[in-house]
Amino acid sequence: MSSLRQLYYDLFSEVYDAIIRLHSRDVGSSLRKFIAEKANLSRGDRALDLCTGTGSVAVELAEQVGEKGFVIGLDFSRGMLEKAKEKALRVHLNQFSVVQANASALPFKSSCFDGVTCSHAFYELRGEERNKAINEVARVLRSGARFCLMEHAKPEKAWVRLFFYIRIFFLGARDARKFLSEEGSILGERFKNITKVMSPTGQSKLIYGEKGEG
Numbered sequence: 001m002s003s004l005r006q007l008y009y010d011l012f013s014e015v016y017d018a019i020i021r022l023h024s025r026d027v028g029s030s031l032r033k034f035i036a037e038k039a040n041l042s043r044g045d046r047a048l049d050l051c052t053g054t055g056s057v058a059v060e061l062a063e064q065v066g067e068k069g070f071v072i073g074l075d076f077s078r079g080m081l082e083k084a085k086e087k088a089l090r091v092h093l094n095q096f097s098v099v100q101a102n103a104s105a106l107p108f109k110s111s112c113f114d115g116v117t118c119s120h121a122f123y124e125l126r127g128e129e130r131n132k133a134i135n136e137v138a139r140v141l142r143s144g145a146r147f148c149l150m151e152h153a154k155p156e157k158a159w160v161r162l163f164f165y166i167r168i169f170f171l172g173a174r175d176a177r178k179f180l181s182e183e184g185s186i187l188g189e190r191f192k193n194i195t196k197v198m199s200p201t202g203q204s205k206l207i208y209g210e211k212g213e214g
């Protein structure tokens with residue numbers, strides 16, 4: 001049975017891409033290309049895009065891994081995944097599949113991915129769900145492979161900030177503000193070589209790190 005949050009995202013999927021286009025200054029999907037490039041993938045690699053939504057990042061990853069590679073877009077919202085499939089069909093990508101699951105319990109074998117990304121979604125996970133998702137990402141990545149996390153930078157305009165925090169409150173992610181200020185050190189507990197950079201649009205931050213040996 002769907003949770004209320006899944007239902008919310010199912011409905012949101014109908015207008016999600018249009019809202020993102022209006023809200024962000026993200027000309028030509030530069031933000032999604034930015035995270036895909038930092039994922040450090042090669043031709044033939046296998047990648048996972050967590051909380052993929054309408055698949056904007058996953059489609060960019062699929063371009064990076066080429067026809068011999070493979071990309072899975074995972075999300076718990078069926079509505080979002082339907083939009084992601086439509087997007088992949090439009091650009092004729094065969095190396096892309098979707099999986100409906102919760103980010104906190106990944107239905108994959110250990111060490112099976114060469115890269116994992118997650119864009120603008122991790123902060124929305126609830127405390128324990130987020131901790132489990134971090135452990136799951138570390139489990140499914142092969143040693144030396146990269147986890148790339150993109151999150152919103154603190155909105156500059158007061159009204160946008162207010163709207164942002166109200167949305168987080170209703171989604172139930174009460175510790176999201178704390179996570180958004182400490183994500184580097186939180187990821188540092190599971191990954192090494194943590195690096196943080198701002199996106200070209202200045203609206204998002206990208207944090208990435210690699211899985212250690214063993």
Ligand SMILES: C[S@@+](CC[C@H](N)C(=O)[O-])C[C@H]1O[C@@H](n2cnc3c(N)ncnc32)[C@H](O)[C@@H]1O
Binds near residue numbers: 052074
């Ligand atoms: C704000 S959207 C971001 C979508 C996409 N990554 C992007 O950058 O456009 C957040 C996405 O996370 C998904 N999501 C939220 N909580 C989740 C969970 N616990 N497990 C799997 N997906 C989840 C939602 O269904 C939604 O598609």
